[in-house]
Amino acid sequence: MKLPITVIILTFNEQKNIVDCIESILPHFNQILVVDSFSTDKTLSILDKYGIKYLQNPFTNYAQQRNWAFALPDIANEWILNMDADHRATPELILDLKNQFSTSIPQDLNGFLVSRKTIFLGKWIKYGGHYPTYHAIIFRKNKGFCEPKNYDQHFVIEGKTMALQSDMIDIITDSLDTFIARHNHWAKLEAQEIINENLDSKNLIKPNKNGNPIEQRRYMKMKYYTYPIFLRSFIYFIYRYFFKMGFRDGKIGLIFHGLQCLWFRFLVDAKIYELKIHAKSKTI
Numbered sequence: 001m002k003l004p005i006t007v008i009i010l011t012f013n014e015q016k017n018i019v020d021c022i023e024s025i026l027p028h029f030n031q032i033l034v035v036d037s038f039s040t041d042k043t044l045s046i047l048d049k050y051g052i053k054y055l056q057n058p059f060t061n062y063a064q065q066r067n068w069a070f071a072l073p074d075i076a077n078e079w080i081l082n083m084d085a086d087h088r089a090t091p092e093l094i095l096d097l098k099n100q101f102s103t104s105i106p107q108d109l110n111g112f113l114v115s116r117k118t119i120f121l122g123k124w125i126k127y128g129g130h131y132p133t134y135h136a137i138i139f140r141k142n143k144g145f146c147e148p149k150n151y152d153q154h155f156v157i158e159g160k161t162m163a164l165q166s167d168m169i170d171i172i173t174d175s176l177d178t179f180i181a182r183h184n185h186w187a188k189l190e191a192q193e194i195i196n197e198n199l200d201s202k203n204l205i206k207p208n209k210n211g212n213p214i215e216q217r218r219y220m221k222m223k224y225y226t227y228p229i230f231l232r233s234f235i236y237f238i239y240r241y242f243f244k245m246g247f248r249d250g251k252i253g254l255i256f257h258g259l260q261c262l263w264f265r266f267l268v269d270a271k272i273y274e275l276k277i278h279a280k281s282k283t284i
Contacts, residue, residue: 003029007080028098092167115131119170135214183260
C-alpha cells in the first residue's frame with residue numbers, strides 16, 4: 001500500500017541530491033510536495049521528470065519556509081513527513097510506517113519521532129553520542145509546526161508522540177568545503193540566537209531533563225552554555241570523542257567530531273564574543 005502521508009521536501013539547487021531522495025520515497029507515499037526556493041540548476045527539471053508537484057516561495061529561513069508549506073491547501077493527507085533533499089528514507093522506516101498505518105492510529109497520537117542516521121564523507125557516524133538523535137519529523141496536519149528560530153530549529157508537536165525504531169538517513173555534506181561554509185554561516189546564526197534567546201517563548205521547545213529526546217537535547221544545550229566561554233568547546237569535544245567513544249568512528253570520525261564538536265563550537269563562542277565586543281563599543 002502507499003502510505004497516506006504527504007512528504008514535504010525543501011529544495012534549492014539540489015540536483016545532486018534530489019534523485020536519490022525521491023527514489024527512496026516515490027513508491028511508498030501517495031503524495032510528494034516540494035517547496036522550492038527558486039532553484040537555478042536542474043532541480044526543477046528533475047522534479048518534472050518524476051512528475052513531482054512543486055511550489056516556489058522565497059526563502060527567509062528554514063522555519064518560515066516549513067511553516068509556509070504547512071499552511072498550503074495542496075496537502076492532501078492528514079499526516080505530514082518532513083524531509084530535505086539530502087535525506088533518504090530507509091527501507092526499515094518505510095516498513096515501520098506501513099506497520100503503524102496498517103491499523104488505526106490512536107486519536108491522541110499526533111506525531112512520530114524518527115532517529116537520524118548521519119552520513120559524513122560516506123561513513124555512518126555511529127558513536128560520540130551522535131546516534132540515535134531523534135527529530136519530530138512526522139505529525140498530523142495542524143498539530144505540528146517548526147519553532148521560529150534562525151538556527152537549530154525543531155518541530156513542535158501538539159500532543160502525544162511516539163518514537164519509531166527506524167532511521168532517516170541524513171547525508172550532511174558532499175565535501176569539507178561545503179561543510180565548513182555551512183557551519184560558518186550557522187555559527188553566526190547560533191551566536192545571534194544565544195545572545196537574544198528567549199527560552200520562555202511559548203513557540204519554542206522547553207528544556208526538560210526528563211522529557212522526550214528532543215527536550216532532553218535542548219536541556220543539555222542549555223547546560224552547555226552555562227560553562228565558561230571557549231573552554232566549553234574543549235570540554236564538549238573531550239566528552240563526545242572520548243567518553244562517548246567518538247574515536248570508534250575512525251579517521252573520518254576524528255574529522256567529524258573535531259569539526260562538529262570542537263571547531264564549530266569554538267567558532268560559535270568566537271562569534272558570541274565578537275557580538276559582545278560590538279555591543280559594548282556601541283555603548284561607549
